[in-house]
Amino acid sequence: MKHINKFLIIAMVWVMSSCGDLTNLDINDNPNAITPEQAGIEFLYNSVALSFNGFFQSTWGFAGGLSRQFAMTGGFTYQSAFAATNFNGIWTTAYAGLIPDIDALIAQAEPIGLDVHTASAKVMKAYTLMTLVDMFGDIPFSEISQGTDIISPKQDSGADIYAAAGTLLDEAIATLSNTETTATPSGDLYYGGDAASWATAAKSLKLRMFNNIRLVDASGATSGINALLSEGDLIDSAAEDFQFQYGLERDLPNSRHPRYNNQYENNDGNYMSNYYMWTLVGEKENVDPRTRYYFYRKDGNLTNEDDNIWDCFVDATPFDGNGEQRPAPPHYTDVDPNMPYCIASPAGWFGRDHANSQGIPPDGPVRTAYGLYPAGGKFDNNSFDATQNGGTDGGQGQGISPLLLSSNLFFIRAEAALMLGTSDDAREMLQAGIEASMDKVRGFESLIPSADLNFVVGTNPDTGEPIPASVLLILDEDVTAYVDGVLASYDAATSADERLDIIMKEAYIAAWGNGVETYNGYRRTSKPANMQPAIEVGAGLFTRSALYPAVHVNLNATATQKDPANPGKVFWDTNADPLR
Numbered sequence: 001m002k003h004i005n006k007f008l009i010i011a012m013v014w015v016m017s018s019c020g021d022l023t024n025l026d027i028n029d030n031p032n033a034i035t036p037e038q039a040g041i042e043f044l045y046n047s048v049a050l051s052f053n054g055f056f057q058s059t060w061g062f063a064g065g066l067s068r069q070f071a072m073t074g075g076f077t078y079q080s081a082f083a084a085t086n087f088n089g090i091w092t093t094a095y096a097g098l099i100p101d102i103d104a105l106i107a108q109a110e111p112i113g114l115d116v117h118t119a120s121a122k123v124m125k126a127y128t129l130m131t132l133v134d135m136f137g138d139i140p141f142s143e144i145s146q147g148t149d150i151i152s153p154k155q156d157s158g159a160d161i162y163a164a165a166g167t168l169l170d171e172a173i174a175t176l177s178n179t180e181t182t183a184t185p186s187g188d189l190y191y192g193g194d195a196a197s198w199a200t201a202a203k204s205l206k207l208r209m210f211n212n213i214r215l216v217d218a219s220g221a222t223s224g225i226n227a228l229l230s231e232g233d234l235i236d237s238a239a240e241d242f243q244f245q246y247g248l249e250r251d252l253p254n255s256r257h258p259r260y261n262n263q264y265e266n267n268d269g270n271y272m273s274n275y276y277m278w279t280l281v282g283e284k285e286n287v288d289p290r291t292r293y294y295f296y297r298k299d300g301n302l303t304n305e306d307d308n309i310w311d312c313f314v315d316a317t318p319f320d321g322n323g324e325q326r327p328a329p330p331h332y333t334d335v336d337p338n339m340p341y342c343i344a345s346p347a348g349w350f351g352r353d354h355a356n357s358q359g360i361p362p363d364g365p366v367r368t369a370y371g372l373y374p375a376g377g378k379f380d381n382n383s384f385d386a387t388q389n390g391g392t393d394g395g396q397g398q399g400i401s402p403l404l405l406s407s408n409l410f411f412i413r414a415e416a417a418l419m420l421g422t423s424d425d426a427r428e429m430l431q432a433g434i435e436a437s438m439d440k441v442r443g444f445e446s447l448i449p450s451a452d453l454n455f456v457v458g459t460n461p462d463t464g465e466p467i468p469a470s471v472l473l474i475l476d477e478d479v480t481a482y483v484d485g486v487l488a489s490y491d492a493a494t495s496a497d498e499r500l501d502i503i504m505k506e507a508y509i510a511a512w513g514n515g516v517e518t519y520n521g522y523r524r525t526s527k528p529a530n531m532q533p534a535i536e537v538g539a540g541l542f543t544r545s546a547l548y549p550a551v552h553v554n555l556n557a558t559a560t561q562k563d564p565a566n567p568g569k570v571f572w573d574t575n576a577d578p579l580r
Contacts, residue, residue: 044105045117046187051098052124053189053244056401056516057258058090059131064515066543067508067522068532071271071352076536078543079564081355087549090135094128100145102128115179119172120188120198126165126172127205127403133158134212134520135546137570140556152557158571159216166209172202189244201242203228204235204409211412212520214420215574222420229413229423235406236432238440244401246376256397259375259513264387264397268364272351275532277344277368279509284485289478292380293373293441294512296394297348299366300384309363310342312356313535318342331537335580336530344368348384355534364388372448373441374513375399379448381455381469395447402514407437411507415525418500427490430503431483437510438479445473501527523569526577533580542579544569 065072075081102125109117143153176199184193191197207228214221247255263269280288303323328341369387372379378394410433417426458467493499504527511517545567553559
């Protein structure tokens with residue numbers, strides 16, 4: 001603040017000396033108003049905040065598809081599913097826009113004491129760098145942003161870049177802990193300029209980073225996590241969640257969630273993953289209470305659909321003559337005897353199996369859509385309507401980008417407690433993670449139109465009165481029953497490996513909408529252990545890192561493309577298990 005005051009004093013002296021007479025001052029000029037330079041910083045900050053969210057969303061297609069959050073349909077083999085050109089967007093977003101803009105923002109904001117601007121920009125840069133490493137491994141860093149001096153920056157090791165990201169987080173935490181400024185970013189779309197919240201997010205990202213490297217530095221990860229746990233300033237409530245909030249504007253600009261745009265305009269949109277939906281509707285004894293918030297069904301009975309909508313490896317339909325779902329093929333049942341095949345459930349959860357890239361049949365009217373959470377779509381109230389209604393349905397796209405939620409962090413802490421022996425209790429963290437996820441999802445109920453909740457789903461046999469769809473909302477007793485069931489399985493587990501599988505399955509379910517967390521978790525732990533295999537036998541090695549983008553390999557003289565059949569692992573992935 002002292003720097004800002006000095007700047008304003010200098011500006012006022014210049015005005016007085018140039019005008020000569022105070023009476024010549026425009027009475028509409030406010031000497032305490034933001035300067036043009038600061039206005040430029042605010043504009044740049046807002047651009048960074050939006051670009052940062054765009055970077056996060058650009059990871060969805062790759063990380064979300066590989067981790068079966070939605071169906072990977074680009075090819076029948078891992079090698080054919082993703083081409084180098086698929087990664088041009090995320091690379092240019094990061095290197096041509098986001099990182100240079102963050103560096104420019106820091107260069108402008110830091111000298112004049114805009115601490116929250118500076119520190120939050122460093123947090124966003126740290127997340128970006130770690131995510132690039134998580135996806136690609138070794139990437140350019142130390143020689144970037146050199147203009148024409150270095151036009152082909154070399155690649156640095158992923159470990160070094162992780163260390164640099166950790167330093168950025170430490171710098172941000174120190175700045176936010178000692179800030180004296182009252183100036184906050186007007187364009188902060190994450191925490192509204194709140195310094196304490198950004199500090200909490202930075203510390204939580206450090207804990208996440210330590211857990212990610214536990215396979216290569218167990219001692220450092222353990223001590224780092226315990227130090228953060230001792231301090232106690234971590235994301236542990238929805239109010240502290242690191243997220244981006246979308247709006248409901250359809251045009252000029254379209255501020256809605258991209259998944260909503262994907263399926264609630266005029267397109268059929270993505271295929272949901274049959275495996276992911278099955279984990280919620282078929283794997284456990286009871287349907288997961290979050291299911292109706294995650295997915296919206298357009299059909300409640302798939303057994304009587306026209307044969308032409310089916311496009312998987314079955315003779316006619318995925319049902320036998322009695323309407324029962326056909327058994328899965330041997331390479332599915334070898335993984336799990338209950339693994340679904342072709343559809344997740346006859347009750348309407350219609351998506352695609354992993355790596356099914358067959359042609360598109362006329363299945364739009366029955367294709368399960370993104371639901372209320374986190375995309376701001378429709379709550380599944382058994383209405384089974386079409387969703388291509390010009391963006392007028394459900395929450396109208398007022399969803400979120402869940403970068404790091406309290407539920408994510410509780411599950412990370414559970415994993416660390418179990419595998420590293422940190423000072424947390426793994427079982428307590430498992431319970432906290434499930435409950436936090438349920439609460440987060442229930443928080444979207446305010447977006448459900450009243451007409452959708454009043455939709456009649458049945459008739460009370462005793463009174464004859466209509467039963468509204470509001471009875472399908474998550475109730476406290478639903479959460480209690482679900483948590484008790486998971487904890488009973490955890491208590492009955494006879495090994496750390498079985499307990500880890502339970503933790504990671506619940507982390508997997510709670511991370512809906514964040515492909516990076518599930519992709520990292522699968523590579524780090526090989527869990528969930530019953531991941532659905534590719535629809536064809538012999539799909540090749542699971543893709544444990546992305547190919548380098550074509551724009552990088554073609555334009556950078558120091559770059560060499562990876563082996564498409566085996567792109568290799570990132571530095572922290574020393575997990576020896578083969579992944580399917």
